[in-house]
Amino acid sequence: MAISDLQMGLVGAGGVVVVGIFAFNKWQERKHRKQMDALDNVQPLGGEASSRPASADRLEPVIGGEAPARPQPSAQDVKDASARRVPPLLPVDVDERADWVVRIEAIEPVVGGRLWQAATEQLDGLAKPLRWFGFSDTDNRWELVGANTAASYHWVCAALQLVDRRGPASDGDLTRLGAGLQRMCDLFMAIPSLPAKADALTRAADLDRLCAGVDIQIGVNVVARDQGFAGTKLRGLAEAAGLELMSDGSFHARDELGVSQFVLSNLEPVLFAAEEMRGLVTQGVTLTLDVPRVADGVRVFERMMGVAQQLADALGGAVVDDNRSPFGDKAVGLIRAQIEQFQGQMAEQGIAPGSPLALRLFS
Missing domain, CATH: 3.30.1400.10 (ZipA, C-terminal FtsZ-binding domain)
Structure with missing residues (x-):
């Protein structure tokens, strides 16, 4: 029996929905895992380490018989997943003394130019310079990201300059950046890792005093x-x-x-x-x-x-x-x-x- 164009369209649309749901589930799973990892690092009031196993895989109940064996990932699958989970070192021209650096992990590769454009819209009004870098898995190096960047990245970092001749960055600058990055990351199903603001503000004040003196x-x-x-x-x-x-x-x-x-x-x-x-x-x-x-x-x-x-x-x-x-x-x-x-x-x-x-x- 011939398949009509309408049927083929529905099949294609169903495929797109499945892919979208799959990517969304991966994003939610990654966010949940980061939250649980953060909880693992919190000590109970008594000072003892948490009794919850560090890696407790969830097992579904099975009615009758043994649970099916989990499929074993290939070596390449493990390597690719590990490369995406472990943040690469910072770009050589980023300095954590002078920059507030936010690493961002994307579940699916993000086109650098699209991300830069979205960031420009979400972060309008920042008082300090902001630079973007994407990590090339192919070349194993960070690349400067701009409006015309066509490459896609799993790892991206945003570096806000903390000090210039106008003075140090303020709490408002970091708050605006953090909120804008979260909105941007939600658009791309990405997860930002925001450093502590208090430490950055202290570093900025100290560095500004040094710069003013010379x-x-x-x-x-x-x-x-x-x-x-x-x-x-x-x-x-x-x-x-x-x-x-x-x-x-x-x-x-x-x-x-x-x-x-x-x-x-x-x-x-x-x-x-x-x-x-x-x-x-x-x-x-x-x-x-x-x-x-x-x-x-x-x-x-x-x-x-x-x-x-x-x-x-x-x-x-x-x-x-x-x-x-x-x-x-x-x-x-x-x-x-x-x-x-x-x-x-x-x-x-x-x-x-x-x-x-x-x-x-x-x-």
């Missing part, structure tokens, strides 16, 4: 003596010294990785722009070194002072501080000592000046 910038000015500096000549000198005019309206001295070492900006409240440099005249420029964001700060400072003096000599200006006092050898020596002191304090705390972690904390 967060200094060194600035020197080159001011005109008689006539203002012509924009065309100023640009030529800056570019000859290896500086590049960027979209923020300042010239940047950058290292081989493109990270700014120091910045040359207009002393007057006008940004530099390539198309306007020809007609620009300014009474001075400022060179600024952001100490925590550069490696070997003394070397960078000396290069910056060299550029400042070159500009002063070529433009008929003078190198002065914010009080318009000339820079002498004594002032330069004090600044060198300060840079060494503050960068040494950072290194002692495991935050290398100019490192990716430092660039995140001092942003």
